[in-house]
Amino acid sequence: MIKLESLQELLNIEQENLKKLDTEKLRLLIGSLRYSVRQCERELNSRFADNPLGTSTE
Numbered sequence: 001m002i003k004l005e006s007l008q009e010l011l012n013i014e015q016e017n018l019k020k021l022d023t024e025k026l027r028l029l030i031g032s033l034r035y036s037v038r039q040c041e042r043e044l045n046s047r048f049a050d051n052p053l054g055t056s057t058e
Contacts, residue, residue, distance in 0.1 A: 006028070010025060010028060010029045010032065013029075
């Protein structure tokens with residue numbers, strides 16, 4: 001499990017500073033982003049399963 005502080009530090013990096021990250025931190029950033037994308041996809045799929053027409057329920 002990644003520490004929230006570490007994730008926040010990685011996500012706050014600016015584009016030009018990506019070249020300064022070591023390989024381990026770049027891999028950690030990629031893994032964290034993939035995990036976040038999967039979580040978002042699961043949430044969207046869940047909402048679509050509950051509401052196939054895609055209309056807002058809020």
